[in-house]
Structures are given as structure tokens and as C-alpha cells.
Amino acid sequence: MPDRIVIDDDDPVVTTSSSALPDDIRESIAIGNVKSVAEQSSMLSNLAYANLISNVNLSQQNAVSNQQGLNQLGVTVTGKAVNLVANLSPMEAAAAVKLDTGNDVAEQLADLKGTVSAFAPQPIVPR
Numbered sequence: 001m002p003d004r005i006v007i008d009d010d011d012p013v014v015t016t017s018s019s020a021l022p023d024d025i026r027e028s029i030a031i032g033n034v035k036s037v038a039e040q041s042s043m044l045s046n047l048a049y050a051n052l053i054s055n056v057n058l059s060q061q062n063a064v065s066n067q068q069g070l071n072q073l074g075v076t077v078t079g080k081a082v083n084l085v086a087n088l089s090p091m092e093a094a095a096a097v098k099l100d101t102g103n104d105v106a107e108q109l110a111d112l113k114g115t116v117s118a119f120a121p122q123p124i125v126p127r
Helices: 023-086 090-101 104-119
Strands: 004-006 013-015
Touching: none
Parallel strands: none
Antiparallel strands: 004 013
């Protein structure tokens, strides 16, 4: 190992320092550190790419979940509408008749006229 020079304001002193580790071990540690630092950018790039893929996957799962919820809601609404149309009660039937005329007095007059014509004598038609 090279000598270490320590410069002091008063007097430059040259000292030698020796390491407990041999040069080849220190060199392999230095190479490992350089390799670690060099790989860091690719690891960060891979991490960012994995994060992007994860976010896209979660957003697609969210979209499918929302679509499934809307489909279930559509089935429910269609079932309710079919049930309302298929199951008519007497009140709804009477309401449908009232929708045709919309006038209770006119409806009663038509009923009276129909009753009178039903009991009127039939004209005799020669054969």
C-alpha cells in the first residue's frame, strides 16, 4: 500500500499505514461495491416497471369489477320491469280502462247507453 502523507500546518509528516486485509480482498470488495452501484439503476428500472404493471393490473381489475356491478344492476332493473308488466292487479286493469277515456262522467254515460241498448227490443227482420 502506498504511503500516506499527512500535511500539517507546521511540519509535513510522512507516515505509512498498513491494512489488516490483503490487497486482493480489498480489490474484490471494491469491485463488489462498484458492481452493486452499477446494478442499482437497472434494479430501480425493474422496480418502476413492476410498479407500473401492478398499477395497470389493479386498474383493469377495478374496471372489470365496475362493469360486473353495472351488469348486475341491469339484470335487476330488467327483472323488476318485467315483473311490473307481467303481474297486473285489478286496480291496474281499471286504471288502464280509465286511461282510454280519462272522463268518469263520459264513461258512466256510455255504460248507461249500453245498458239501454241491451234491453231494447230488437227490430224484426224479414227472411
